[in-house]
Amino acid sequence: MRRRFSDSASRRVNDSTSQRVNESTIRRVSESANQRSAESLNRRFVLAESLIRRIAPWLGVSIFLGLFFFYPLTRILALSLDFSALTADNFTLTFYVLRFTFFQAFLSTLLTLLIGLPAAYLFARFDFRGKSLLRLLTAIPFMLPTVVVAAGFNALLGPRGWVNLGLMRLFGLESPPIVFVYTLWAILLAHVFYNTTIVIRVVGTALAHLDPRLEQAARLLGADARRAFWRVTLPLLRPPILAASLLVFLFDFTSFGVILLLGGPRFATLEVEIYVQAIQIFNLPLAAVLSFIQLLCTLAFSILYSRLVTRLAVTVAPRPAETNLRRARNWREKLCVGGMALLLLALFLLPMASLPLRSVAHLESARGERTAVSYGLTGDYYAELFVNRLGSLFYVPPFEALANSLIYAAVTVVLSLALGFPVASALARPGRLEHLLDPFLMLPLGASAVTLGLGFIITFNKPLITDHWSLITSPLLVPLAHTIIALPFVIRSLQPALASIPDRLRQAAASLGASPRRVWFTVDWPIVARATLAAAIFAFTVSLGEFGATSLVYRPEYPTLPIAIYRFLSQPGGLNYGQAMAMATILMGVCATGIFLIEHLRLPGAGEF
Amino acid sequence: MLQLLDISKDYENKPLLRGISFTVTANETVCLLGASGSGKSTLLRIIAGLEPPDQGTVRWEERDLASVPAHLRNFGLVFQDYALFPHLSVFENIAFGLRMQNLPRPEIEQRVREAVAQVNLTGFEKRGVSDLSGGEQQRVALARALAPRPRLLMLDEPLGALDRALRERLQGELRGILHATGVPAIYVTHDQEEAFAIADRVLLLHEGEIVRDGSPAEVWNEPGSAWEARFLGLGNVVEGVVRFEVGKLKVETSAGVFELGCRHAHRAGEKVNLLLRPSGVRLAADGNLRGVVADVLFHQDQFKVTLESGLYFYLPEAPPVGGEIRLRVLQSGIQCLANDDFIGLGC
Numbered sequence: 001m002r003r004r005f006s007d008s009a010s011r012r013v014n015d016s017t018s019q020r021v022n023e024s025t026i027r028r029v030s031e032s033a034n035q036r037s038a039e040s041l042n043r044r045f046v047l048a049e050s051l052i053r054r055i056a057p058w059l060g061v062s063i064f065l066g067l068f069f070f071y072p073l074t075r076i077l078a079l080s081l082d083f084s085a086l087t088a089d090n091f092t093l094t095f096y097v098l099r100f101t102f103f104q105a106f107l108s109t110l111l112t113l114l115i116g117l118p119a120a121y122l123f124a125r126f127d128f129r130g131k132s133l134l135r136l137l138t139a140i141p142f143m144l145p146t147v148v149v150a151a152g153f154n155a156l157l158g159p160r161g162w163v164n165l166g167l168m169r170l171f172g173l174e175s176p177p178i179v180f181v182y183t184l185w186a187i188l189l190a191h192v193f194y195n196t197t198i199v200i201r202v203v204g205t206a207l208a209h210l211d212p213r214l215e216q217a218a219r220l221l222g223a224d225a226r227r228a229f230w231r232v233t234l235p236l237l238r239p240p241i242l243a244a245s246l247l248v249f250l251f252d253f254t255s256f257g258v259i260l261l262l263g264g265p266r267f268a269t270l271e272v273e274i275y276v277q278a279i280q281i282f283n284l285p286l287a288a289v290l291s292f293i294q295l296l297c298t299l300a301f302s303i304l305y306s307r308l309v310t311r312l313a314v315t316v317a318p319r320p321a322e323t324n325l326r327r328a329r330n331w332r333e334k335l336c337v338g339g340m341a342l343l344l345l346a347l348f349l350l351p352m353a354s355l356p357l358r359s360v361a362h363l364e365s366a367r368g369e370r371t372a373v374s375y376g377l378t379g380d381y382y383a384e385l386f387v388n389r390l391g392s393l394f395y396v397p398p399f400e401a402l403a404n405s406l407i408y409a410a411v412t413v414v415l416s417l418a419l420g421f422p423v424a425s426a427l428a429r430p431g432r433l434e435h436l437l438d439p440f441l442m443l444p445l446g447a448s449a450v451t452l453g454l455g456f457i458i459t460f461n462k463p464l465i466t467d468h469w470s471l472i473t474s475p476l477l478v479p480l481a482h483t484i485i486a487l488p489f490v491i492r493s494l495q496p497a498l499a500s501i502p503d504r505l506r507q508a509a510a511s512l513g514a515s516p517r518r519v520w521f522t523v524d525w526p527i528v529a530r531a532t533l534a535a536a537i538f539a540f541t542v543s544l545g546e547f548g549a550t551s552l553v554y555r556p557e558y559p560t561l562p563i564a565i566y567r568f569l570s571q572p573g574g575l576n577y578g579q580a581m582a583m584a585t586i587l588m589g590v591c592a593t594g595i596f597l598i599e600h601l602r603l604p605g606a607g608e609f
Numbered sequence: 610m611l612q613l614l615d616i617s618k619d620y621e622n623k624p625l626l627r628g629i630s631f632t633v634t635a636n637e638t639v640c641l642l643g644a645s646g647s648g649k650s651t652l653l654r655i656i657a658g659l660e661p662p663d664q665g666t667v668r669w670e671e672r673d674l675a676s677v678p679a680h681l682r683n684f685g686l687v688f689q690d691y692a693l694f695p696h697l698s699v700f701e702n703i704a705f706g707l708r709m710q711n712l713p714r715p716e717i718e719q720r721v722r723e724a725v726a727q728v729n730l731t732g733f734e735k736r737g738v739s740d741l742s743g744g745e746q747q748r749v750a751l752a753r754a755l756a757p758r759p760r761l762l763m764l765d766e767p768l769g770a771l772d773r774a775l776r777e778r779l780q781g782e783l784r785g786i787l788h789a790t791g792v793p794a795i796y797v798t799h800d801q802e803e804a805f806a807i808a809d810r811v812l813l814l815h816e817g818e819i820v821r822d823g824s825p826a827e828v829w830n831e832p833g834s835a836w837e838a839r840f841l842g843l844g845n846v847v848e849g850v851v852r853f854e855v856g857k858l859k860v861e862t863s864a865g866v867f868e869l870g871c872r873h874a875h876r877a878g879e880k881v882n883l884l885l886r887p888s889g890v891r892l893a894a895d896g897n898l899r900g901v902v903a904d905v906l907f908h909q910d911q912f913k914v915t916l917e918s919g920l921y922f923y924l925p926e927a928p929p930v931g932g933e934i935r936l937r938v939l940q941s942g943i944q945c946l947a948n949d950d951f952i953g954l955g956c
Contacts, residue, residue, distance in 0.1 A: 213692040216659050219679040220686045221757060222709030228680075231705075235696045 054433060057422030061441070061487075064419055069444055069484050072455025073295075079288035079458055090286050093273070098293065101269040104184065104259075105252035108191035112248050115192055115347070116199025117241070122340045123200055124207035126333075127325045134341060135200070137348045142197045143595045144352075144588060145545025146257025147562040149190055151569060151584035152351035153262060154181055155358035160577050162354050165363045182264035190258040193351060195248040196344075202247070206240035207233075208325075243308040250301045254294070254448045257547040261566060270294045271450045271548070278454050278552060288458065291451040298446050355588060359581035381578035396557065398583055401564035404475075405544055408560060411479035412543035413536045416486045420535065424494035428501075445488045449548025452481055456553045477553045478560065482543040489542060490535040493598075497531030498524075534601035541594035545587065561587050610635055610793055611656070611761055616665035618651055625651055627817040629665070633761070638787050638794045640804040643814030644840065649797045650689070652814075653763050656795065658682050669760065680709070685759030685792075689766045691750035693738040699725075699749050700734040706757030724752040727786060744775050751783070755790060762787070762794040768803065780806050801841045805829065813837060835882040835946045845885040845920045846946065851875045858945070864918055865898045867938060871945045882946040887913075887922045889942015896935035902928050 123135060141149060155161050157180035164176035171177075180186050210233065218228035256271040268276065270290055277287035328334040362378040385398040423441065427434050444452070456477055501524055509519045547562040554563055561583055568580035616629040625648040633639050643649050654660040656667055658679035667674045674682060685706075694702050703724050707717045725731050728748035733741070738749060747767060754762060767783070768776045784807050787794050798804050804811050805825040813821035813828065821833050832838040835846050849862035858871050860883060867883065875881065890898065900916035907913075911923040914934075928934045 211692060213688050213690075214694060216657075216679070217686070217688060217692040217694070217753075218705065218709075219659070220657055220682075220684060221706035221753070222680050222683070223705075224678070224680050227709065232694055232696075236694075 054426070054431065057426040058433070058437060061419050061423050065440070065444070065484070065487075068456075068480050069447075069452070072452070072459040073447065075459045076288045076291050076295075076451065076455050079285055080292040082285050082288075085283070085285035085289045090289070093286075094290065094293070097268050097270055097273045097290070100267065101253060101271075104187055104191075104267070104269065105249050105255075107184075108188050108195070108252040109245055109249045111188055112192050112195045112199060112252075113241070113245060115343075116196045116244070116248075117203060118340055119196060119344055120200045120204035120207055122337060122344075124204045125325065126337050127327050128337055128341060130341075134344060137352075138200055138344060139197045140352070140592060140595060141193050141348060142195070143541070144591055145562055146255075146547050147261060147565045147569075148355070148545065148584050148588045148591065149193060149351070150258055150261035151565060151580060152355040152588075153186060153190055153193075154569065155581055156351050156354040157181070157186075160363070160574065162358065181262060182266065184263070184267065186262035187255075187259055187267060190262050191252050191255060193347060194255075194258070195251055196347075198247050198251075199241075199244045202244035203237060203240045206237055210236060239308060243305060246301060246305045246308060250298065250305065253301070254298060256448065256450050257562075260551075261569065270297075271448055274450045274454055275548075275551060278457060284454075284458060287454050291454050294448055294451055295446070298448065302446050352588070355581060356585045359578065359585040362578075378578075381575070381582040384575060384579055385582055396559055396564070398561075398564050398568070398579055401559045401561050402583070402586065404558050405561040408475075408479045408482060409540045409543040411476075412482040412486055413539045415479060415483040416490045416539045417532065417536060419483070420487055420490035420494060421532070424491045425498050427491065427495045428498035441491055442488050444484050449481075449485060449546065450552065452484060453549035453552030456481060456549070475555050475558045478550055478555075478558075479543065481549040481553055482546050483539075485546060485549065486539040486542040489538050493535045493538055494528075494531050497527055501527055530601050534598050537594045537597050537601070541591045541598075544594075545591055610670060611795075612668040612671075613656070614666045614668065616652070616655060616662045616667070618648070618655065618660075618663050620648075620651070624817050626655075626662075629817075629819055631812055631819060631822060633793045633795060635793055636788075636791045638784070638796060638807060638809045640808030640811045641795060641797045641814055642801060642804040642811055643799065645799050647814045648817055649799075649814055650765055653686065653765050653795065653797055656761075657684055657686050657763060683757070683760050685754035685757065685762045687747075687750045687754045687762070687764040687767045689769055691746045693746055693749055693753070695737075695739055697738070698734065699730065699736050699738060699741070702738055702749055703753045703756050705753065710757060720756055721752075724756040727755065727789075728752045729782075743771050744779060747771065747779065751786070755786075755792070759792065762790075762792045764794065764796045766798055767796075769798075769800075776803070783807065813840075815840070832884065832944070833947060835884075838882075838884045838946055843884060844887045844889075847883045847885060847920070849881055849883050851877055851879045851881060860945070864900070864920060867897065867943055869943045869945060870940070875945075884944040884946050885920065885922075885938065886942045886944075889939045890922050890924075890936040891939065892924060892926075892928070892934060893937035894935060896937035898936040898938055899933060900936075901933050902930050905930055 119138070123131070153161075157163055157178060159176040159181065161180075164178050167173065167177050168175075214232050214236070215228045218232045219225070223231060253269075254271060255269070256275070259267055259269050259272050260275065263272075265276075270293065274287045274290045274294065277283045277290065328337045359381055360377055360379065362376050362380070385402075387397065427438060430438070460477065505523050506519050509523050510516070514522060545562060546560075547566070550560050550563060551566070554560060559567070565580050565583045565587070568576045568583065611633040613632070614630050616626055617624065618626040629652060631639070641649050641652065651660065655662045658667075658674065658677065661675070669682075694705065697705070700721055703721045704717050707720055712720075721734070722731075725734060728751050730745065730748050730752065733745065733749075738746060741749065747770075751764075751767070764783075768779055771779065780803060787807075796804070796807050798807075805828075808825055811821070811823060811825055811828045812819050815836060821828055821837060823831075828837075828841070829843070832841060832843055838844065838846050847862045847864055849860040849867070852859045852861045852866070857868050858875060859866055859868050860881060862883060864885075869883075890896075898920075900918050900920065902914055903917045904915040905912050905927045906915075907927075908923065911925055912927040913921055914924050914928060915921045916934075922936065
């Protein structure tokens, strides 16, 4: 759940109206007052009131972000500058971790481009049956929780996955022939699965909007198709390709759940190492140092990316995308188009399809016995979710994890809407204050979830009010972290909708005699309602699937669904595996429904990366 | 040199071009004139080899070009919005075609210099194309198309995006360059004034067919049909009925009864269209065309006088609005036109 929203288009609406209203209020007030002193007092009062009105929407968010984002960050910073972590051992560890982080991110990006660039070409230039469906299919993974993706690949290629069990049965093998989980390949493939859609969107959009006559001009000047592509098309696509690569690299660099679940303990990236140091070794100073490095890296990438994006608009001419589209003409083109479409279908459909299928399939014996295996459909894994089989106090049945997740998600929705709505309305008619504060709102996007979790651990590990009530022991910490993560998305999906309501509509309604409240209900509400619902679903699915921060701050007695999936997936036994599959399927279903609803609620053109 | 034979093309299952045939000879500038959507640009793309025709052949010096791809035809095309390469400088844009010919570097530089000088852009070589004004971009596009010395130059509404004053200046320059290089050219436009100013020959495209092929003077003086007269803006087209003919033809219209000479025979009661040229009248007390002045506009050295009937004329002095005037129609100011149903039969 890592979608970026463009903010450039929505900033234009000016705030002249509110100023005008204030001015007229001032004038009216001053006219009614006869004495000078009373007038100036009134003026001061009205000015103060308008100042309060401008600042008020920011109060909640400022306090919230200050307390739960910026303060924890400064705590990390302070701890990392403690120098107690600066030993030679830690230095080599950091070096290896950093090297692997860059290595896997670089390799993942390369592979993503290898699949994504031809896919972008396919979508931008060719028309074929089932295209929109395939495009939707490639976009879904981007929004899926990491545990779901990890479970999906596990269901396909894991030791108990379809492929391995199928091969074992087919050839009578004793052990799974394909070793996929806990290899570098698992990490790389999952990253490709996640981020190919970025390349398709960014590069594909640029390609579709590229003026087709530029290529034709090259052809007429004597360039054959190949030279026209290399000399004209590719150079023009360089900025979008660079931007997409950087974005993909950034996501691969900060990836956590996929690496922890599919890579296992052998492959420690910065994120995983922060988690290991904080949770398993409890070396908080080292974790803080790693977080600090992580923050610096993401900051650098983000700055580079936003500078690239501003250059994007210059080279891409706005042309109708249809003119570039055509059907495959000869058998070679048909082969390429068909092959690429099939490859994409396999890459995206197989992991997503094998997960729900695996959750209802009985493919192996129950207790490690290799005899008397009954194959077939089963609902056992779902039924088992409601049973506390171990009878242990510390064991939490999966359905309770689901209930916890739903409660956390509900709290996250309420919190992020309550905080985000006033700010989004203020941002919809931005003044100097808004332009100044806007970047700060988006900063949480730059900090990784694990860093956020670490900040929470460091900051709230002391009793806050009394010995009996501290935040660290409170289950409230999870939705607080989720709210920090969801807030930028909520604001960015509300803001364009709120900004899209032209002031003239409000003025027209007011001039027809509607009171301000009725104006809001008749003009604003119909548009706002859709956007609010979309933002709420967004926050809900973010919270439901969040794994990075949750894995650090959750209370063992109140695990979330992703945490439960992680626990069950790392435990032996077919039943545990099946339950993990069942839970991941439920999570995938809810998130996919959310994605579908958001797509339908979204205003056209409002949501890009 | 260039020969088109019976070219037809459908667009979305509707005929866009129907049986187009014409030739372009050496040193000749042919203007393809037609309303927007008449298939002019498609015809250019077919000649360029960017699109195949559904039917018919394009030949160059008797050779069928069907199997020759666009990049081997050596035809230059100036696109409507120029389609300059935004990632390349002025120099690199113009040098592009020369590089594709794998010419040695000094020759490329030499020829770009020549091309730049030809279009009056010396000193602009290092500029990026997005910094240029519309007129400058137009010149770069022309230089880019001319630099590889194409056998044929095609221009697709090359002045369409420019303002009027610049357009008129560039028209003259363009004509000079075309004549200086001697390259045969096909010039596509929807603006009849531009076509008349540039062309050696005008081809009138209407509903996918060439309805007229002649020199600008021929097309101007002898419009073939009411549609032509209207499209070219030659003057007032009035419907009338042939009354009787005693040696001379008389036509009764809503504007009055006119006597005129015509090369062709007419039957009494037949419906005909008349063209009343706006400059072909004089104010006269005994004039047979009368009407109430609805509007007077100052127009260059004359006045454009519009009558309440909708007819308009150019007069040397301004009559008062609301007053009745009488006009005598000169012999040269009235013509008989063929109905649109009889296109090609002439009148």
